[in-house]
Amino acid sequence: MPEEISRRHLLGRTGAAxxxxxxxxxxxxxxxxxxxxxxxxxxxxxxxxxxxxLVDLTRCIGCRACVRACQSANRLPETEAGxxxxxxAGASQTAGTDAPASWPRQELAxxxxxxxxxxxxxxxxxxxxxxxxxxxxxxxxxPACVSVCPVAALYKTEAGPVIYRAERCIGCRYCMVACPxxxxxxxxxxxxxxxxxxxxxxxxxxxxxxxxxxxxxxxxTGALKFGGRNNLxxxxxxxxxxxxxxxxxxxxxxxxxxxxxxxxxxxxxFEELGFKRDLPKxxxxxxxxxxxxxxxxxxxxxxxxxxxxxxxxxxxxxSV
Amino acid sequence: MMVExxxxxxxxxxxxxxxWGAWAAAVDRRPPFLAPALTGALSLLWSVAAVVxxxxxxxxxGATTAMTDRFPWGVWIGLIQAGVxxxxxxxxVAATVHIFHIRRFEPVLRPMVLTAFLGYCFVAAxxxxxxxxxxxxxxxxxxxxxxxxxxxxxxxxxxxMTVLALEFAPVVLERFRMHTAIRVMHIxxxxxxxxxxxxxxxxxxxxxxxFLIVPQKIHPLWSSxxxxxxxxxxxxxxxxxxxxIASFFSSKAFGRALDAxxxxxxxxxxxxxxGLYFLVRAVDFTARGAWTSVLSPAWLGAxxxxxxxxxxLWPALLFATAKSLxxxxxxxxxxxxxxxxxxxxxxxxSWFGMVPHTGPVYFPSSMELIISLALVAAAxxxxxxxxxxxxxxxxxxEGHARPEQAPRHAPLAPPSSLRSAKGPAPQVPAPEEA
Numbered sequence: 001m002p003e004e005i006s007r008r009h010l011l012g013r014t015g016a017a018x019x020x021x022x023x024x025x026x027x028x029x030x031x032x033x034x035x036x037x038x039x040x041x042x043x044x045x046x047x048x049x050x051x052x053x054l055v056d057l058t059r060c061i062g063c064r065a066c067v068r069a070c071q072s073a074n075r076l077p078e079t080e081a082g083x084x085x086x087x088x089a090g091a092s093q094t095a096g097t098d099a100p101a102s103w104p105r106q107e108l109a110x111x112x113x114x115x116x117x118x119x120x121x122x123x124x125x126x127x128x129x130x131x132x133x134x135x136x137x138x139x140x141x142x143p144a145c146v147s148v149c150p151v152a153a154l155y156k157t158e159a160g161p162v163i164y165r166a167e168r169c170i171g172c173r174y175c176m177v178a179c180p181x182x183x184x185x186x187x188x189x190x191x192x193x194x195x196x197x198x199x200x201x202x203x204x205x206x207x208x209x210x211x212x213x214x215x216x217x218x219x220x221t222g223a224l225k226f227g228g229r230n231n232l233x234x235x236x237x238x239x240x241x242x243x244x245x246x247x248x249x250x251x252x253x254x255x256x257x258x259x260x261x262x263x264x265x266x267x268x269x270f271e272e273l274g275f276k277r278d279l280p281k282x283x284x285x286x287x288x289x290x291x292x293x294x295x296x297x298x299x300x301x302x303x304x305x306x307x308x309x310x311x312x313x314x315x316x317x318x319s320v
Numbered sequence: 321m322m323v324e325x326x327x328x329x330x331x332x333x334x335x336x337x338x339x340w341g342a343w344a345a346a347v348d349r350r351p352p353f354l355a356p357a358l359t360g361a362l363s364l365l366w367s368v369a370a371v372v373x374x375x376x377x378x379x380x381x382g383a384t385t386a387m388t389d390r391f392p393w394g395v396w397i398g399l400i401q402a403g404v405x406x407x408x409x410x411x412x413v414a415a416t417v418h419i420f421h422i423r424r425f426e427p428v429l430r431p432m433v434l435t436a437f438l439g440y441c442f443v444a445a446x447x448x449x450x451x452x453x454x455x456x457x458x459x460x461x462x463x464x465x466x467x468x469x470x471x472x473x474x475x476x477x478x479x480x481m482t483v484l485a486l487e488f489a490p491v492v493l494e495r496f497r498m499h500t501a502i503r504v505m506h507i508x509x510x511x512x513x514x515x516x517x518x519x520x521x522x523x524x525x526x527x528x529x530x531f532l533i534v535p536q537k538i539h540p541l542w543s544s545x546x547x548x549x550x551x552x553x554x555x556x557x558x559x560x561x562x563x564x565i566a567s568f569f570s571s572k573a574f575g576r577a578l579d580a581x582x583x584x585x586x587x588x589x590x591x592x593x594x595g596l597y598f599l600v601r602a603v604d605f606t607a608r609g610a611w612t613s614v615l616s617p618a619w620l621g622a623x624x625x626x627x628x629x630x631x632x633l634w635p636a637l638l639f640a641t642a643k644s645l646x647x648x649x650x651x652x653x654x655x656x657x658x659x660x661x662x663x664x665x666x667x668x669x670s671w672f673g674m675v676p677h678t679g680p681v682y683f684p685s686s687m688e689l690i691i692s693l694a695l696v697a698a699a700x701x702x703x704x705x706x707x708x709x710x711x712x713x714x715x716x717x718e719g720h721a722r723p724e725q726a727p728r729h730a731p732l733a734p735p736s737s738l739r740s741a742k743g744p745a746p747q748v749p750a751p752e753e754a
Binding site for chain 2: 107108109144146147148149150151152168169170171172173174176177178180182185186187188189190191192193194195276278279280284285287288289291292295298299302303306307309310313314316
């Protein structure tokens with residue numbers, strides 16, 4: 001515990017600054033992105049590839065260090081549910097995990113961008129199987145939220161992360177409806193300045209400064225691994241192939257809705273752990289783009305048609 | 321809990337009184353307590369709505385609506401879509417009169433343009449309350465994101481509201497006898513009408529396209545790649561139905577003669593469009609194999625049956641039978657069926673159809689419905705005021721009942737000289753056959 005806190009303290013207070021200094025020394029300070037600039041050079045931290053995180057559900061112990069790291073890196077309020085809970089005296093243990101039965105659930109919110117919860121499922125033998133599942137924005141390769149946002153408040157950076165720019169947002173919440181993973185959250189109790197909240201992949205505060213996301217760095221068990229997407233897919237396949245009796249041959253996020261930056265592997269079927277099932281393999285924005293790209297043609301056809309009909313009939317009217 | 325009980329009481333009381341008023345007008349009866357009851361209901365509704373609005377803009381949508389992160393679009397979105405649909409009378413009649421030059425429909429053009437404009441005002445006002453930051457509603461005009469259907473809808477609705485305002489402008493200009501301006505309006509009328517019809521075609525269908533991106537979230541009864549087509553055809557049907565409703569109630573409220581032959585033509589046209597609509601939905605259903613999901617869950621199947629039965633088949637039957645074609649009340653009843661059906665359809669796409677995916681996590685608060693009812697009441701009241709003070713309806717002076725002869729409106733009616741004033745604009749039509 002003390003070790004954990006001191007590490008977090010170090011990261012939170014000095015880590016970012018130190019990282020930035022080191023980066024500046026290596027790349028030259030002029031290259032450091034201006035604060036708030038949505039685009040930055042392809043992140044060196046992921047080797048120039050799409051930055052991704054591989055989540056190995058078999059390795060997660062539910063310590064929620066990632067949640068706390070996220071809160072402190074993104075200056076989100078520290079909620080009670082995010083606080084580290086150890087199995088206290090008298091707390092009954094859930095079979096197969098170290099979690100107490102009274103593990104407080106946490107829900108994603110506009111100010112809680114990642115959550116770790118216990119998902120229990122009885123298997124065929126009546127034995128309870130449970131896994132901790134970390135939720136956050138999946139950072140789709142072709143995000144539906146970005147395609148529906150009328151003002152580009154949600155924005156896919158060239159580097160990969162999908163970020164939210166509150167200064168543009170009108171609060172229409174179409175992103176929440178469109179998201180296949182139901183991730184974006186809204187600030188329901190703000191009268192005039194509500195915002196959408198979702199994981200930013202630590203894009204502006206860490207990634208563009210050469211660091212991986214805070215959650216992945218904080219994970220003590222290797223359940224979260226940050227890297228380039230292709231490398232992580234390779235690694236995921238390798239882990240599955242090395243222990244086929246444990247892992248299911250499915251990398252969640254490899255093909256779902258055209259692929260996501262967050263990838264999951266598991267030993268329990270994903271749908272039993274609350275993951276969305278039956279998602280199309282095609283990127284969702286194509287569904288509306290197929291309609292939108294016909295609009296100019298429709299306008300041209302209708303305009304000439306109506307003009308011709310109207311003028312033609314008018315002439316006929318006069319000659320009668 | 322207390323608040324909700326009070327809210328629902330206000331809602332039920334006010335809607336009851338409004339329905340009573342509509343019924344009394346339809347059957348030509350004027351119960352003595354109706355007028356004060358209507359005034360009372362309106363004052364109550366608008367005062368409560370003002371309080372709700374204050375709370376919404378101080379404490380947020382969470383304090384006033386039942387929407388949550390698990391159900392981010394509630395009944396307002398469904399009603400906004402329905403509002404756009406029932407405002408389609410404006411473009412349907414404008415196209416009929418000015419593009420297809422079927423001049424017989426000219427007497428209903430101005431009322432329908434006004435209905436459409438007020439309908440879009442309802443939509444704009446609802447959006448102003450519904451979005452998180454209404455003072456940024458102009459952002460889509462400045463910050464383009466052309467991959468978004470919402471971006472396209474925002475542009476179309478903004479432009480079309482401008483078109484409607486311009487289409488209605490001659491009415492106001494006539495009232496104040498600004499003849500030069502009327503002449504200018506006459507010149508730009510044709511391109512204006514064509515632009516209006518195109519903009520309407522685009523956004524009426526695009527409201528359906530908005531839901532193309534969530535095929536996995538909407539129940540198969542309503543999730544279809546043909547959503548834009550379904551929305552467009554149903555908007556034409558409901559536009560014709562609204563024209564019948566507006567003609568009927570205007571004749572009642574302003575003591576005008578009802579043009580039965582016009583109503584008949586409208587009903588026949590609506591019947592044809594409803595037939596086409598039914599055909600498209602049946603083909604779409606069969607192609608997607610959606611019939612198998614009609615009964616899972618059964619309550620959604622019942623909603624679907626209601627939408628297609630009361631909203632499509634029953635009105636189509638009424639509009640197709642000779643007997644009811646001669647009975648304006650039956651035609652209006654059928655028209656209400658169409659409005660109900662299209663409203664239910666929009667609610668099913670954006671709300672009920674999502675429930676199997678989200679679970680039963682949303683039911684609107686009384687405050688949401690109070691706001692919507694208050695806005696509808698405001699639109700109807702604005703229509704009544706405009707009809708009283710502006711030359712919305714064509715002059716009637718061939719033996720029909722003249723509005724001036726109805727004593728209850730006499731002090732408020734504009735001078736008859738204005739009503740029969742004929743500027744160069746063609747909007748003042750020659751009276752129909754005597």
